Amino acid sequence: MAGGRLAGTQPRMSRRGVLGAAALACAFSSRSAVASPASGGHLRFAGLVGSAADTLDPARMAVGNDFIRGRSFYDGLVALDDQLAVHPALATRIESDDFVTWHLTLRRGVTFHDGKPFTAADVVYSLSRQRDPAVASQQQFFARDMAEIRAVGPYEVRIVLEEPNIGFPSILALDSFAITRDGTTDFATANGTGPFICTEFRPGIVTTGRRNPAYWGVAPGVDTFSLIAIPDDMSRHDALLSGDVDVIGSANPRLVRLLREHGFGIIESPVGSYTNLGLRLDRVPGSSRDFVEGVKYLFNREQVRDSVFLGFARIGNDHPVPPEDPDYAADLPLREYDPERASYLIRKSGFAEADPALFCSPAALASADIAVVLQYAAQKAGIGMTIRRMPVDGYWSQYWMRMPMSFGNTNARPSLDIAFAQSFASRAPMNESRWSDPRFDQLLLQARRERDGGRRRQICHDMQAMIRDEAGICIPAFTTSLDAFSARVRGLRPDRAGQLMGYNFLRHVRLADDGAPA
Amino acid sequence: MRDLFALRRKIPPGTRRILTLLSAWLLLALLGPMLAPHPPGEIISGEVFGPVSAHAWLGTDYLGRDLCSRLLWGIRYTVAICMMSTALSCCAGIFLGIATTVTPVWVERVLGRLMDGLLSIPSLLFALLVVATAGESAPALILTMAIIYMPGSYRTSRALALRIVRMDYITAARARGETRSFIILWEILPNMTDPLLSDIGLRFIYAVLLLSNLSFLGLGVQPPMVDLGSLVRENILGMAYGAPAVVVPTLVIALLTVGINLTLDRGRV
């Protein structure tokens, strides 16, 4: 094992050392200092996606409302702050000498909602089940990296990884690794340790919760909440405007003006989620480097930002690192819209007359609109492209990643390591362009065992440059997540971890009944 | 041809009015896109849901594209696809509906159950299957819409025909030894044109609206082209601002469908 050699030769890293190393170099604004005393009341929330597939099983959580439920009823071993830095939660210490064997010390005196005390057995169960194919965990990919998960004491757990990874604590922040009670197989209700106790869960209809009086951490600011999904954009905003809900997620950029005119607040979170075009490098026309590069020059990024997202976006440089990330490679020139160069490259590739199909779908946010912008640019450059808008139904399983050119949509990831490993490494499950470069894989492993922050930044920089120039992925813009709230809601703030304060907002908001602006 | 001729002989002035209106719309569908000031995919303004201006005659849509150009293209797709699919579904539905009143009972038994089955299969499932198997070509689209609306037309026309079949003049025709097709085309059909025209008109309206639903599913007209219903749908958020992008296409749909229906109504004897 690569990292094993280091064992014993290095001093044990302190919790702060390891957690700090995995975290981003930004000042941590303590949430507990910001959170105000509990003020009570009932908060009503409406999110974007909800259906009969709604779940309380952390393993299966895949959409916004699932994450909100998960982060209200359960706790993770660690938690992320608004700058993606890792902080202790159910684990008070996470230590490793070699980044292969990790020693977790658990918080004492925590109880589940059913009264059972929280111990190491719950951690072993919650993490181990993610590896069972029948559980169908969303995070099987990372769960399989945990070769051994063992309780070494009532409040101590040892996890041995397949490969060293200094960023492992960030992986534990993924929603699927939330802790449930040992042996739980029925998720009709949630039995977690979180700040809220589930009082009702009807998939596709409503979820309600009440404050957990025995919560170990900072008590939430509301007594009870109800959570519904309103997929129709206008209806979701109507619900907020008419006062039937207090907070909505995924506010539409086109309705921001209306909301502001009516006195509602908007939170703009610079999250690292993006809608991208993936060109498969193992299929024509993506097999031609010139063609791929030409398509990258066809993206009118300002137009995507301004006309598709109405300015609520940041321009992307064809790699998955958003500009506000401290590790963003600012010296890489932004790829400009250059139809002449694109036309030259695509003609050189020999696929100028290929009339390739751009597969898009309402399933991937704004993909049909970005496709229209791209197709028009191509048309002006003398290149024909056909847009094929497919149903939401079955898009991810049938068209995305399967077709030579398809649009995808990637959520913000807790760390760059996770983003690289999940979407760009040769064996990555979501390697949309089938890009495979042993040098990149090597850099990824190198970064995972690199102790020196400066050298890690350099490696991260090189990886961005490689993705930008070699992979078949076009990332024209990163979307800015918009949450909207009524005047009685206090405490919502922007968060890089994701919309709605990284889906944690129910832990932090409170209600002011005087109705004065926050 | 012969049944068309029969219709014509029966209601000449009305038919003329219907034909005039239909040709006007067909002409607009044919020539309209040539008059479009911009390509349908071009973003001409940074302002979305923009107002009527010299630059954008009917304002801009949700991306800042020229609504007028998109409307002209939308008329072409909606008129062409909906007229064809309505004609196809009603011809088949009406013919089968009447035919089963004069054929042996077992024909109706089999066909009727098949139609009932088709009618009660959710059209969403049916459309998804077509996307998955046949792709989203225009003929697949027209055929899908025709099949979705045929059973309704069948049931309506059969219910109407059943009543006529009991009339004395049909019995007389049978006694004369007329052939089945003669009875269908010359004795039954001309006597049920009024409610049938009403039914056809309604089906045309549904076709216009269904097309936008199918577009949303992926089966319909592909971007950057658009049909009238989808034009309303994609700009629905503009409603909050009273944008022409949602008002104008709605009015055009109403003009098209109400106009054709009123003409069909007045076209009667």
Place this chain on the structure above:
Amino acid sequence: MKGRPGSLSAGRSVMGRLVMSRLGAAGFSLVFVIVTIFVITSALPGDVADTLLGQGATPEATARLREALHLDQPAWLRFWHWAGGMLTGDPGRSLLTGHPVSELVLPRLHNSLLLAGATAAVSVPLALAAGLACAMFRGGWFDRIVTFLTLATVSVPVFLIATLAVFVFAVQLKIVPSLSDIGSIHSVWQFIRVFLMPVLTLTSVTVAQMVRMIRACMIDVLSAPYIEMAVLKGLSPQRIVLLNALPNAIGPVVNAIALSLSSLLGGVVVVETVFSYPGMAGLMVESVAARDIPVVQCCALVFCVAYLALTTTADIVGIASASRKRDA
């Protein structure tokens, strides 16, 4: 004609046999639809394993999950298990959530029946009255206004009517809630507040359709020779419509009403979406998207039974009215 009942005296028993055969035929349609739906859902690309694993699916993980869910069994075997369960009254379990299908479907069915029932209660009498009135005063101002209004309503996309209704009445005027929160209903007044807009939206569509058809059928009957006789006898138009024409138009009229109503369970996806109404149509759409075949099958079965119940009733009414005429 061969096989067609011609005897006048045997009217009652002939009608009995017709009704029985119609019911039998409905059963046959039911089987046909169930098999077809199963074939279609099996033919759709992707399955529930893809849904569960989402974007992170690897071929290996998908294969293992398929095994765990018995999706690797041949389709006919799965159908056999499902049909067997259905015959003993057990619609099985959702592949997606593992919960019994009946738990998912029954509350939604209750909601859908409530909405459909309320809509029918408003729209059928309204449509009958308006349709008959149009026929009575054919060509008059009432007829013209109703004709224009019905055409105009039916021409506007339902999603626009519904969205506009919510925006105006819930957001601007704040007189009704924007969400159909059925859990909040504890009084008749709350029931009206919650159901007002969905029911009115659905009514506007179904009424227009029914009025058009009823009017057309009535006018058609009114052109028959015996009506001309009645006119010559000097009977009033109202009397003629209600006493002479209506009984003869019952078959087509009931058929038109049945067809309009049959779409109120499964064909109201848009209304359910805009008003956030938890009904069957939405469940079906979600389950198709997730490829949760037991739930899709159960929804399809419910829609089919509802449709067949309505059309079979319409047919039987038609047969009854025809045989009554024969007996007369």
